[in-house]
Structures are given as structure tokens and as C-alpha cells.
Amino acid sequence: MNTLTTTRIVFFSPTHxxxxIARAVGEGIGMPRRIETDLTLDEDSSPIEIKDELTILAAPVYGGRVAPTALKRMKRLRGNHSPAILIVVYGNRDYEDALIELRDMAVALGFIPLAGGAFVGEHSFSTPELPIAEGRPDETDLREARRFGKECLEKWEQSADITTLSVKGNIPYKALTPGQPACPACNEKCFVCGECVDVCPTHAIRISDDGERIETDVNRCIKCCACVKVCPNSARIFSSPFAAILHEKFNARREPELFF
Ligand SMILES: Cc1cc2nc3c(=O)[nH]c(=O)nc-3n(C[C@H](O)[C@H](O)[C@H](O)COP(=O)(O)O)c2cc1C
Ligand code: SF4
Ligand code: SF4
Incomplete structure (x- = not known):
């Protein structure tokens, strides 16, 4: 029987x-020791050695692929044959080739993929006026994530040999479609508190030298909407033409898909 006592939870997650989901999977595994590696604001590139830890790798889906910034930040990880649970979270449209891409990257980094899951989270572009998977993951999703974690542990403990993990997705992956540069803007309700500055994963936001305005570097913005969701005064707005389409077309609830 395989035994491990530590879970490592690695994630990139601008809107949490x-x-x-990653934390709920970790809870379901229930190991005595849990370490978190949050790459959301971490632009360091020094290697992170992971050894003898049941590892959870979690990232959002952008354009049917793993969010490119998440992939870039995870490249620091050294798996050293640790088992990995792969999780992608998408905004109720589709995850297309993201999970297979995360699996392939995990292998390239030296992990042994154990299981994979595609879960639903509130869409980054969701607003109270145009909700898209609003409030997800909800309690049902989190229960499913905890159950998934428990089953992953059972698989790890009972398997003599972990064979190649099959997940949904195509190779070659869907082409990346970064789209036109765009970023959220502040309206007159902004009181320059700076909370949005602190949560930006790419450090695209700053307070102007005279302290009176928020400035955003559109070329650094990854449209993650962390700044929009954190603003205490609803003063940060991202006007995406996709929000209305997503709201209209992808309102049927999708459920988690799991692969062992
Ligand atoms: C630029 C961008 C592209 C996205 N593309 C997709 C997509 O292809 N399919 C989908 O269902 N959701 C998509 N989403 C929504 C996110 O995957 C979803 O909101 C996810 O829960 C965000 O994860 P986080 O809270 O960890 O940041 C996209 C979000 C952004 C910002
Ligand atoms: S969090 Fe909102 S109010 Fe505060 S600086 Fe940013 S946009 Fe302005
Ligand atoms: S400025 Fe862009 S990258 Fe920074 S938090 Fe806002 S949406 Fe995300």
C-alpha cells in the first residue's frame, strides 16, 4: 500500500x-499535513521542489485552455514523481482542452497524474446584471470536490501501479485566442483605496503619482477580473461583449466531470 502524509495544494486563482475547489479536494483527502502554494501573485521563478506529497494542481480555464499565466507560474514546480490531482475550473461554458493540457504539463514537470477533475466556478465576467454561474462553486460543488479528494486518496493507497491518466480533450490543443488588449476601468465611485492594486496577479494596476487616480497597463492585463470582484464600491467595471452572450447561452447548470 502507498502511504503519504502530506498534501500540497498548488493554485493560481485570481477570483478564488x-x-x-482545490482546498475542498484537500479537505476530502484529509491528510494530517497540508501545505499551500498560492501562485496567484507570485512572479518568482525559482524552482519549487515537491517530493512525497500528494499534490493538487488547480487553475482556471481561459479560452478552453489552462490560463497561460497559471501554466507559466507552475513551470517552477519539480514533481519528483509525486502523485498529482489535476483540477481545472471553468465558468460553465466549456473547458475544452484545459484538463489534458494540465495533465501533459504535470507529466513534463515530473508528476504522476492520479486523477483529474473539471469543476465549475462563477465566470470571471459574471456581474449581478449578467450572472454567469453566479455563486459557484456552491455547497454541492464543494461536497463533490471533497468526495473526489477522498476517492483520489483511495486510488493512491490501493494502486500498485498508476497507469496513464485519460481525460477529456484534444491533442493538438485548441489554438490560443488572446483577443484584443482590454482591461477594466474605474468609474466615478472609485475612492482610490488601492485594494484592486493589491490583488492584480500581473501588477498591471497602480495609483497615479499624484495619488488621485488608478492607472492600468492594458498590455499587462489578463482580464482575470480579480480587481472588479474585490472592489468594495463596485467602481471597477469590465465591459466585455462576451458577458451578455455567456449569460444567455450558458445558463444551464453544468456539473463536475471526474477522471480516474
Ligand atoms: C480571459 C478569460 C477567459 C475565460 N475563458 C473561459 C472558457 O473558455 N470557458 C469557460 O467556461 N470559462 C472561461 N472563463 C471563466 C473562468 O474559467 C472561471 O470564471 C473560473 O472560475 C475562474 O477561476 P478563478 O476564480 O480561479 O480565477 C474565462 C475567464 C477569463 C478571465
Ligand atoms: S478597489 Fe475600487 S475603489 Fe478601490 S481603488 Fe480600486 S477601483 Fe477604486
Ligand atoms: S487589471 Fe487586469 S490582470 Fe489586473 S486584476 Fe484587473 S483584470 Fe486582472
Whole structure:
């Protein structure tokens, strides 16, 4: 029987849905020791050695692929044959080739993929006026994530040999479609508190030298909407033409998909 005593939870999660799912999976595993590696604001590139830890890798889906910033930040990880649970979180449209891409990257980094899951999180572009998977992951999703964690542990403990993990997705992956540069803007309700500055994963936001305005570097913005969701005064707005389409077309609830 395989035994391990530590879970490592690695995530990139600007609006915290991937983080919530990853933590719930960790809870379901229930090991005595849990370490978190939050790559959301971490631009360091020094290697992170992971050894003899049941590892959870969680990232959002952007354009049917793993969010490129998440992939870039995870490249620091050294798996050293540790088993990995792969999680992608998407906004109720589709995850397309994201899970297979995360699996392939995990292998390239030296992990042994054990299981994979595609979960739903509130869409980054969701607003109270145009909700898209609003409030997800909800309690049902988190229960499912905890159950998934428990089953992953059972698989790890009972398997003599872990064979290649099959997940949904295509190779070659869907082409990346970064789209036109765009970023959220502040309206007249902004009181320059700086909370949005602190949560930006790419450090695209700053307070102007005279301290009177928020400035955003559109070329650094990854449209993650962390700044929009954290603003205490609803003063940060991202006007995406996709929000209305997503709200209209992808309102049927999708459920988690799990692969062992
Ligand atoms: C630029 C961008 C592209 C996205 N593309 C997709 C997509 O292809 N399919 C989907 O269902 N959701 C998509 N989403 C929504 C996110 O995957 C979803 O909101 C996820 O829960 C965000 O994860 P986080 O809370 O960990 O940041 C996209 C979000 C952004 C910002
Ligand atoms: S969090 Fe909102 S109010 Fe505060 S600086 Fe940013 S946009 Fe302005
Ligand atoms: S400025 Fe862009 S990258 Fe920074 S938090 Fe806002 S949406 Fe995300």
C-alpha cells in the first residue's frame, strides 16, 4: 500500500474559485499535513521542489485552455514523481482542452497524474446584471470536490501501479485566442483605496503619482477580473461583449466531470 502524509495544494486563482475547489479536494483527502502554494501573485521563478506529497494542481480555464499565466507560474514546480490531482475550473461554458493540457504539463514537470477533475466556478465576467454561474462553486460543488479528494486518496493507497491518466480533450490543443488588449476601468465611485492594486496577479494596476487616480497597463492585463470582484464600491467595471452572450447561452447548470 502507498502511504503519504502530506498534501500540497498548488493554485493560481485570481477570483478564488479554483482555490476553493482545490482546498475542498484537500479537505476530502484529509491528510494530517497540508501545505499551500498560492501562485496567484507570485512572479518568482525559482524552482519549487515537491517530493512525497500528494499534490493538487488547480487553475482556471481561459479560452478552453489552462490560463497561460497559471501554466507559466507552475513551470517552477519539480514533481519528483509525486502523485498529482489535476483540477481545472471553468465558468460553465466549456473547458475544452484545459484538463489534458494540465495533465501533459504535470507529466513534463515530473508528476504522476492520479486523477483529474473539471469543476465549475462563477465566470470571471459574471456581474449581478449578467450572472454567469453566479455563486459557484456552491455547497454541492464543494461536497463533490471533497468526495473526489477522498476517492483520489483511495486510488493512491490501493494502486500498485498508476497507469496513464485519460481525460477529456484534444491533442493538438485548441489554438490560443488572446483577443484584443482590454482591461477594466474605474468609474466615478472609485475612492482610490488601492485594494484592486493589491490583488492584480500581473501588477498591471497602480495609483497615479499624484495619488488621485488608478492607472492600468492594458498590455499587462489578463482580464482575470480579480480587481472588479474585490472592489468594495463596485467602481471597477469590465465591459466585455462576451458577458451578455455567456449569460444567455450558458445558463444551464453544468456539473463536475471526474477522471480516474
Ligand atoms: C480571459 C478569460 C477567459 C475565460 N475563458 C473561459 C472558457 O473558455 N470557458 C469557460 O467556461 N470559462 C472561461 N472563463 C471563466 C473562468 O474559467 C472561471 O470564471 C473560473 O472560475 C475562474 O477561476 P478563478 O476564480 O480561479 O480565477 C474565462 C475567464 C477569463 C478571465
Ligand atoms: S478597489 Fe475600487 S475603489 Fe478601490 S481603488 Fe480600486 S477601483 Fe477604486
Ligand atoms: S487589471 Fe487586469 S490582470 Fe489586473 S486584476 Fe484587473 S483584470 Fe486582472
Amino acid at each position: 474559485t479554483s482555490e476553493k
